[in-house]
Amino acid sequence: YSGKSTINYFAERISNIKVSEVKSLPVVVSEGTSVYDAIVTLFLEDVGTIFVTTEGLLSGVVSRKDFLKSAIGGTDINKIPVGVIMTRMPNIVVTEPDESVLDAAIKIIEHQVDSLPIVEKIKNENGEEGYKVIGRISKTNITRLFVDIANTE
Numbered sequence: 531y532s533g534k535s536t537i538n539y540f541a542e543r544i545s546n547i548k549v550s551e552v553k554s555l556p557v558v559v560s561e562g563t564s565v566y567d568a569i570v571t572l573f574l575e576d577v578g579t580i581f582v583t584t585e586g587l588l589s590g591v592v593s594r595k596d597f598l599k600s601a602i603g604g605t606d607i608n609k610i611p612v613g614v615i616m617t618r619m620p621n622i623v624v625t626e627p628d629e630s631v632l633d634a635a636i637k638i639i640e641h642q643v644d645s646l647p648i649v650e651k652i653k654n655e656n657g658e659e660g661y662k663v664i665g666r667i668s669k670t671n672i673t674r675l676f677v678d679i680a681n682t683e
């Protein structure tokens with residue numbers, strides 16, 4: 531059963547690695563940013579997903595498919611803000627720095643998304659509670675970890 535023990539070994543490795551150890555920088559825009567400017571940001575930063583904040587707190591996520599949907603729907607991308615097309619809180623799947631990479635990967639698969647914002651609970655200047663975005667973990671980070679583990683054995 532060497533196949534099974536290989537998988538168990540891998541599962542154990544990734545359940546002992548924290549999200550904070552493999553995170554990358556989040557790309558964040560504010561809710562009033564135009565769809566056009568957000569698309570430019572997507573290209574310039576070379577990401578598939580942008581996180582949206584409102585007064586310092588995570589308020590949305592906007593991905594390639596959201597942009598395509600708005601384009602084929604005839605949105606005036608210069609006038610409409612990302613806030614109109616984004617997926618909104620509380621429907622955002624998040625992870626925290628101490629969560630294991632395995633648990634983050636399970637969330638990515640179960641919710642069928644490409645990436646998760648890594649967050650910290652905070653209160654903003656107005657005393658509102660929410661999440662501060664401190665990083666990003668994506669399918670690419672997890673694939674890179676997979677390759678790194680393979681190369682170090």
Ligand code: ADP
Pocket residue numbers: 578579591592593594595596616617621622623624642643644645646647
């Ligand atoms: P793509 O559009 O490139 O296929 P995703 O599969 O990640 O990217 O996005 C699919 C949908 O899920 C989009 O509507 C997007 O706004 C939403 N989405 C992306 N990431 C998250 C997340 N972490 N939590 C909730 N919804 C998300």
